[in-house]
Amino acid sequence: MRGIPIVIGYSLKESLRRRVFLVVLILTAAFLGLYALGTNEAFQVVESRSLGGPADDPFAVDDRELTGATMFGLSMFGTLFLGAVLAAFLTLGTVRGDAERGLLQPLVVRPIGRSTLLVGRFAAAALVCGLYVVLVHAAALLITWQIGGWIPDRIVGPAVQLAAAMAVIAALSLLGSVFLSSTANGIAVFMVFGAGLVAGLLGQIGEALGSETLMDVAETASWILPFEALYQDGLAAITADSSGFTEFALTLGPFGGAQAAGVFLWPWALAYVALIGGAAVVAFARKDL
Amino acid sequence: MAAAFTTRGLVKRYGPVTALHGVDLDVEEGELVGLLGPNGAGKSTLVKIGCGLVRATAGQTAVCGARAGSPQARASMGYLAEFFRFPGWATADELLILHQRLARSRGGDGERAELLELVGLTDARSRRIETMSKGMQQRLGLAQALVGTPRFLFLDEPTSALDPGGRRTVRGLLEELRTRGVAVLLNSHLLSEVELVCDRVAILSRGSIVAEGRPSELARPRGVEIDVDGGTRLYEGMGRDEVPALVAELVAAEEQVYGVRILETTLEEIYLEAVGDQAG
Numbered sequence: 076m077r078g079i080p081i082v083i084g085y086s087l088k089e090s091l092r093r094r095v096f097l098v099v100l101i102l103t104a105a106f107l108g109l110y111a112l113g114t115n116e117a118f119q120v121v122e123s124r125s126l127g128g129p130a131d132d133p134f135a136v137d138d139r140e141l142t143g144a145t146m147f148g149l150s151m152f153g154t155l156f157l158g159a160v161l162a163a164f165l166t167l168g169t170v171r172g173d174a175e176r177g178l179l180q181p182l183v184v185r186p187i188g189r190s191t192l193l194v195g196r197f198a199a200a201a202l203v204c205g206l207y208v209v210l211v212h213a214a215a216l217l218i219t220w221q222i223g224g225w226i227p228d229r230i231v232g233p234a235v236q237l238a239a240a241m242a243v244i245a246a247l248s249l250l251g252s253v254f255l256s257s258t259a260n261g262i263a264v265f266m267v268f269g270a271g272l273v274a275g276l277l278g279q280i281g282e283a284l285g286s287e288t289l290m291d292v293a294e295t296a297s298w299i300l301p302f303e304a305l306y307q308d309g310l311a312a313i314t315a316d317s318s319g320f321t322e323f324a325l326t327l328g329p330f331g332g333a334q335a336a337g338v339f340l341w342p343w344a345l346a347y348v349a350l351i352g353g354a355a356v357v358a359f360a361r362k363d364l
Numbered sequence: 365m366a367a368a369f370t371t372r373g374l375v376k377r378y379g380p381v382t383a384l385h386g387v388d389l390d391v392e393e394g395e396l397v398g399l400l401g402p403n404g405a406g407k408s409t410l411v412k413i414g415c416g417l418v419r420a421t422a423g424q425t426a427v428c429g430a431r432a433g434s435p436q437a438r439a440s441m442g443y444l445a446e447f448f449r450f451p452g453w454a455t456a457d458e459l460l461i462l463h464q465r466l467a468r469s470r471g472g473d474g475e476r477a478e479l480l481e482l483v484g485l486t487d488a489r490s491r492r493i494e495t496m497s498k499g500m501q502q503r504l505g506l507a508q509a510l511v512g513t514p515r516f517l518f519l520d521e522p523t524s525a526l527d528p529g530g531r532r533t534v535r536g537l538l539e540e541l542r543t544r545g546v547a548v549l550l551n552s553h554l555l556s557e558v559e560l561v562c563d564r565v566a567i568l569s570r571g572s573i574v575a576e577g578r579p580s581e582l583a584r585p586r587g588v589e590i591d592v593d594g595g596t597r598l599y600e601g602m603g604r605d606e607v608p609a610l611v612a613e614l615v616a617a618e619e620q621v622y623g624v625r626i627l628e629t630t631l632e633e634i635y636l637e638a639v640g641d642q643a644g
Contacts, residue, residue, distance in 0.1 A: 092453035
């Protein structure tokens, strides 16, 4: 395992030289620019057409909280999506894709071994994508605070959960890369990611309709794909202290599927990454190249 | 000291297809062995099993005394694949630095400079791989295989992309490796090249070794040609042992003898005979 830092360094250098970071930087700036524009517009509109009511009204909605949380929740979704794209593209060709291109063989015949190569690739992807989502999350938070004066109820936890979701997606993509070509694996990872999002959407619909079945389906799916559970838990955390009609109003928006996952989420997410990673290492060790 | 490379009863099956049928092969320390055979004979599979890229179905394979694929085996060997690609964004020097780290070589800058000089790429040290010709990349591949001073080298078609000048460079490199005591298993379709540099050849056909030995041992006499006043006379079926008697006979008959050539089967003829209808 002494070779892991070498593989991480190689992976980071590869991303830097292939201008992955440059492209990501430019597109992220565009995303944040759009987010700032949208947030500014939302706060202005809400301010001009106040949706709230008298402070002593039990049905009053806190406009600032509703707008800030809704926009910031949307930014979390955007951050998750961008991070997932990065995690998938950094890892989707790690084994079979690179082997088909002849890039892998000269590396795996070296004494470092296959498991070291895979763990190094995973660590590099998780590190880059984790750092990326934390930075984008922080930037979105700053934008929301600067424009609307709103900050989420929890700051660090949701950012760390987004970063952990990246590790889950990178692990799934690495496992897929052992069996599938780059294109097939890319499609598979995005479909799995989409399935997680659809499950979240079902939860949102279930919440609005009061359907236990839909909410159960969403919850089960989010545990099968824990990046979704991590995201939902993080989403729930940013409005953890909301109450009253504001809380209800929030569930009608992107927070409908937000679920606090409880104490088992982190142990399960760690075990899940270990299981998926372990399966990838075993499958790679048995693979003819 | 253990042989550089040994296989015993090596079998490899890909589903219903058997690629190797119980292959036994040895490459001794410092020996240069050519592995010949038509496409699909199992040459690359044999090499890949030796490198640990492919798992054998049955049999034993060892590199410098260690089980093929084990960290010890991989630490003592170098490998140039038939189809390979290096990251285009890296320079030649960066690629060698990466492989030095992976191979835990302590050769540093001196080793890289020496290897690049050995393959004629000293001037391309800072050049990005994506700007190099295929031939240059193949020579860089050879330098990469030599990182860490391996005792044994697997070279899978190392000259397939090289022009005649590049092939000569590789031949010189192989001669140099021989003087350094590095053993080589050279997988190549270029029979003339194998004949020129290899101590021994093994011919693989349909997953089995069908001929093995020194080129001179495998060769059979085809006849003797003698240049005399009236032209060249061919004595078919005769060999080296018959030459003195033939010359004496001609001299006794007052013929002027200008030259004698012993004709033997070429490696190409041996090869074609060995692989039969699998050739071409």
